[in-house]
């Protein structure tokens with residue numbers, strides 16, 4: 316049944332005056348969303364990029380249920396528990412960053428990283444104030460995360476409340492882009508000039524900016540950013556909220572790019588997409604500056620649900636699933652490639668690009684590029700009629716499916732896009 320928008324709900328990123336009626340989902344099954352009415356839909360964007368092993372995965376369900384029967388929550392300032400300790404050891408091992416700080420979502424994981432970076436300088440008696448971020452960035456919707464993100468429609472009402480940030484261009488690239496060297500050189504020059512001012516931290520989404528339009532940069536660019544950042548003594552923060560846990564074809568985008576951040580923000584796929592949780596990983600060198608007798612050295616930050624045992628159990632189960640079958644994410648790019656190559660021939664497609672599980676392109680359409688470009692909703696509607704749930708970012712169409720999607724389902728996604736392009 317198609318419902319009118321509920322009188323007691325206020326949904327995210329939704330203008331209620333014009334929003335289409337929301338459909339009620341009753342269950343999930345792998346890559347499929349089962350609706351109260353209508354055929355199952357392929358969740359081709361992993362429900363806002365979180366669902367990793369598919370919906371209603373029985374291994375994940377059992378891990379969460381088992382933990383719920385034993386311990387659902389405990390105050391983490393005074394106690395610890397085995398699922399949290401196990402997760403800390405495992406994440407420390409795969410990120411190379413020794414300390415894990417828990418929060419609740421991607422935005423808070425970023426907030427914590429920024430606070431740690433700023434306080435790290437203060438604790439060492441050398442306060443630094445400048446934060447550097449990239450054009451087009453998206454780091455979340457809380458105030459600090461908004462401040463480092465690109466200023467736009469979403470942040471406009473709060474502009475006067477957001478701390479200043481120095482910006483560097485993001486030299487995004489795509490297949491057969493012959494201008495990438497020039498764009499990278501120009502961006503690196505601006506970064507170098509910007510870093511003349513003492514800088515607390517540089518924050519970036521490694522290899523892939525998500526909400527900014529699924530734009531990708533080359534690993535060699537990130538390695539040059541890292542080199543300049545470290546030469547300037549600034550901390551490097553990798554926001555891997557989207558790119559972590561196999562999304563980009565490796566465990567982390569930083570790892571694939573060959574960079575070693577000092578701080579890393581993680582969420583979304585952390586719990587396999589089953590429960591809300593964020594973590595900020597920090598190097599031991601960062602952590603050490605917070606240790607001492609002076610209370611001012613303490614990181615006075617914490618959340619009620621810190622290290623929620625259900626979230627930790629889900630995260631541990633998700634890591635086990637990834638470890639048992641790493642080819643599921645390592646080989647995903649090869650599954651996309653021939654289909655994207657075929658689609659790239661379509662006259663409505665430009666700037667095709669691919670990274671791990673994420674395939675994207677821009678629509679060749681009129682209108683201003685950006686989130687409000689009307690072509691996106693048209694493609695979304697047509698794809699939905701063909702059993703595929705997409706959520707284009709303006710004129711940017713992308714697929715970001717769960718790892719469990721079958722070959723037939725993935726093909727259906729590409730066919731639905733092809734049909735939508737033909738009808739545009």
Ligand code: PMP
Nearest residue numbers: 420421422453454455525556557
């Ligand atoms: N950072 C990145 C790179 C993201 O993609 C997102 C969410 N799309 C966030 C941070 C914020 O995460 P959350 O929505 O969980 O607060």
